[in-house]
Each structure stands twice: as structure tokens, then as C-alpha cells.
Amino acid sequence: MLKVANLFGVVVVGMMICTTGAISQDLVIPLYNDDIPCSNALEVETTYDSLIGRRISKVHSPELHVFLPATPSPYKTGIIICPGGGYVVQAWDWEGTRIAKWFNEQGLTAFVLRYRLPHWEKDSCRSTVALMDAQRAIRLVRARAGEWQVSEDKIGIMGFSAGGHLASSAATMFDHSLKNAVDDTTSSRPDFAILMYPVITMDSSWAHMGSRRNLLGENPPQQMLDLYSTEKQVTSLTPPTLLIHASDDRGVVPANSILFYQALLANGVPAALHIYAQGGHGFSFGKGRGAVENWPTLCTDWLREQGFLSLE
Numbered sequence: 001m002l003k004v005a006n007l008f009g010v011v012v013v014g015m016m017i018c019t020t021g022a023i024s025q026d027l028v029i030p031l032y033n034d035d036i037p038c039s040n041a042l043e044v045e046t047t048y049d050s051l052i053g054r055r056i057s058k059v060h061s062p063e064l065h066v067f068l069p070a071t072p073s074p075y076k077t078g079i080i081i082c083p084g085g086g087y088v089v090q091a092w093d094w095e096g097t098r099i100a101k102w103f104n105e106q107g108l109t110a111f112v113l114r115y116r117l118p119h120w121e122k123d124s125c126r127s128t129v130a131l132m133d134a135q136r137a138i139r140l141v142r143a144r145a146g147e148w149q150v151s152e153d154k155i156g157i158m159g160f161s162a163g164g165h166l167a168s169s170a171a172t173m174f175d176h177s178l179k180n181a182v183d184d185t186t187s188s189r190p191d192f193a194i195l196m197y198p199v200i201t202m203d204s205s206w207a208h209m210g211s212r213r214n215l216l217g218e219n220p221p222q223q224m225l226d227l228y229s230t231e232k233q234v235t236s237l238t239p240p241t242l243l244i245h246a247s248d249d250r251g252v253v254p255a256n257s258i259l260f261y262q263a264l265l266a267n268g269v270p271a272a273l274h275i276y277a278q279g280g281h282g283f284s285f286g287k288g289r290g291a292v293e294n295w296p297t298l299c300t301d302w303l304r305e306q307g308f309l310s311l312e
Contacts, residue, residue: 027066031136036061037182038125038132040116046092052284053093055085059116062133064140067100067110068148077308078109078150080137080190084161084197084282087130087214088119094284095160095196102285106300106309109148113137115166119214127216127224128178134170135178135188143186154308156192156239161252161282162211164198165230168260171241172233192306193241194299197249197281200256202229208252234263240270242302244295246279272302 042058049055064080081103083096090096092112100110115133118126138155145152159167167190174189199211202225216224226232241264243257254275264271279292286292303309 027064027068029064029066029140031062031064031133031140032182038116038121038129040121040125042120051094052091053098056083056090056092056114057085057088057117058120059090059114062116062136063114064137065097065100065112065114066148067097067104067112069104069107069109072149073107073109074311075107075154075309076149076151077107077154077156077303078111078141078145078148079103079156079158079194080111080113080134080141082113082115082134082157082159082163082166084159084163085117086119086208086210087117087162087165088210089117090114090163091160091282091284094282095163098284099158102296109150111137111141117214123217126214127228130166130215131169131173131176132178134166135174136182136184138170138174138188138190139184139186153191155190156194156308157190158194158196159198160196160284162199162208162214164195165200165211165215165228167193168195168198168200168230168241169228169233172230172235172238189237190239192239192303192308195241195243195257195260196295197245197252197283198243198256198260199252200230200260202226206253206255206259208256211252231259231263234260234267234269236267236269238264238267238269240306241272242299243271243273244276244298245274246276246281246283246292248278249281251281270306274298 042060045057047055083090096112103110116129157167171193199208245254245257261273276292278290
């Protein structure tokens with residue numbers, strides 16, 4: 001069944017998407033109607049890995065994929081998930097749809113964001129398209145919160161690796177004016193953030209240089225390095241944040257999470273940081289990697305503490 005509507009453009013898909021197991025997906029929603037700001041002429045590419053599932057690249061039309069719990073969420077909490085992949089690909093199932101399904105089982109409504117990838121974009125749009133899409137996604141969910149039985153003040157964002165940089169950007173730069181962005185008066189500030197082994201800083205001492213190059217180009221000016229070092233953008237208005245990392249992460253060193261955590265504390269923002277001894281990078285659910293497998297329990301405990309798994 002295919003149904004197209006004008007408001008935000010909604011595609012209802014009656015289907016089951018198979019990864020390693022069946023995941024029920026209810027809605028695919030284009031973020032923009034007709035005119036995509038900073039549009040490109042790319043054709044999306046999808047490859048498949050037997051372990052991690054689909055890898056998406058060359059995103060042309062950004063979308064929000066909606067995963068609804070089996071019964072309406074008693075908590076009325078929604079979470080937008082940004083898969084990682086160095087700003088060149090997205091680990092769509094490994095850090096997206098499988099995470100969404102797990103959140104459904106916890107009673108949350110989940111949204112997986114297919115955002116545009118800076119690596120493939122022209123220089124004039126490279127640094128802005130992903131954040132533009134994340135802000136638009138938050139506004140869209142907030143504008144249609146009642147439709148999905150989500151509270152307007154219980155909309156969070158989660159990101160993995162470079163997707164963690166995107167989520168941290170959305171959590172700190174929601175008032176940042178983006179050239180070519182669609183005008184929208186709905187707030188794009190998330191109500192909480194969960195950052196999984198996130199890229200945070202653009203400082204070459206700690207940065208994940210591949211993500212930095214893909215986002216900002218080869219020789220970005222210091223002004224851009226400072227702007228997209230999200231630890232420098234934290235204010236008292238940054239939402240409560242949980243950070244999870246592994247000490248032996250050689251891809252994105254844990255200093256990234258530590259810098260962001262310190263900035264949160266300095267600004268009086270409720271924050272929690274857990275760094276596991278082992279886990280490496282890109283561990284998703286961490287199956288078979290030791291204690292890091294327990295992060296989902298830590299996550300639900302934190303959400304409960306913050307009132308996002310509360311019936312009130």
C-alpha cells in the first residue's frame with residue numbers, strides 16, 4: 001500500500017523489512033515536500049553486510065523512518081536515531097533499525113533518520129546538510145507529536161560515531177541559523193540526547209580526522225573547526241545527555257566524550273558518562289564484547305531517572 005500526503009510528505013509502507021530478523025516499519029516520511037534545500041543529484045546506494053546489515057550512501061532525499069511500538073507508548077517518549085559511518089555512509093541496520101526496534105520493546109516510539117552525507121555534497125553545502133536534516137526531523141516529530149502519541153517535550157536524539165556528532169550538533173546548535181534551511185518556527189531543540197562513541201571535537205589532537213574531512217573539507221578555517229567542535233557549543237540550554245564510550249576505542253578516542261561531558265558539567269547540564277574498559281568502536285549492542293553489552297540497561301535506567309520512562 002502506498003499513500004502520499006502533502007503535509008511533510010508521508011509515505012505509508014505496508015511491509016516487513018528483513019535484516020537479521022523481521023522489523024516492522026510503519027512510515028517513511030520525506031523531510032521536505034518538493035524543494036530540498038541544498039539539493040543534490042545523487043542516486044542512493046545500498047550495500048549489504050552479513051553482520052551489520054545495510055549500508056546507505058549517496059543520500060538524495062532525506063527521510064524519517066518511523067517505528068511504532070506494538071501498543072501506543074505509555075511514556076509518550078520519542079527518539080530520533082542517527083546511524084554512524086564517518087559522514088560517508090550510514091550503518092542503517094547496525095546503528096539504526098535494530099536500535100529502533102529495541103526502543104519499541106521498551107515502549108518508546110523510534111525514528112531513524114536517513115540524513116544527507118557531507119562527503120558526497122558540494123562544498124557550499126557540505127557542512128550544513130546533515131544538521132539541516134536533523135533539525136528538520138526534530139521539528140517534524142514535534143509538529144506531529146499527537147499523531148504518534150508522543151509528547152512535544154519528550155523528543156530525544158541519539159547518534160552513533162559520526163551520527164553522534166550530528167546528534168550533539170542538534171543538541172547544541174538548535175538556534176544556529178543555517179543557510180538555505182527551510183524556515184520553521186517549531187523548536188528544533190531535542191529534550192534529551194544519547195551519544196554513543198560520538199565524534200565531538202574537530203581539534204586534530206583528538207578528532208576523528210575522516211569525519212572531520214568529510215564534514216569540513218581538507219583545510220577548514222579555524223572558525224569552522226571551532227563551530228563544529230560541539231563541546232565548545234554547549235550552554236545551559238543543552239538538554240540532559242548520556243554518553244557511552246569504550247576505553248579501547250581507537251577509531252574515535254574517548255577524549256571526545258570526556259570533553260563533551262566536562263562542558264555539560266561546566267554549564268550545569270544533567271549529564272552521565274560511562275566508559276567501558278573494552279568494546280572498541282562501532283559496537284552497536286556490543287554482543288560478545290564483554291560488559292559493554294550492558295549499555296542498554298544503563299540507558300533505560302538513565303531515561304527513567306530523567307523522567308522519559310515515566311508515566312507522568
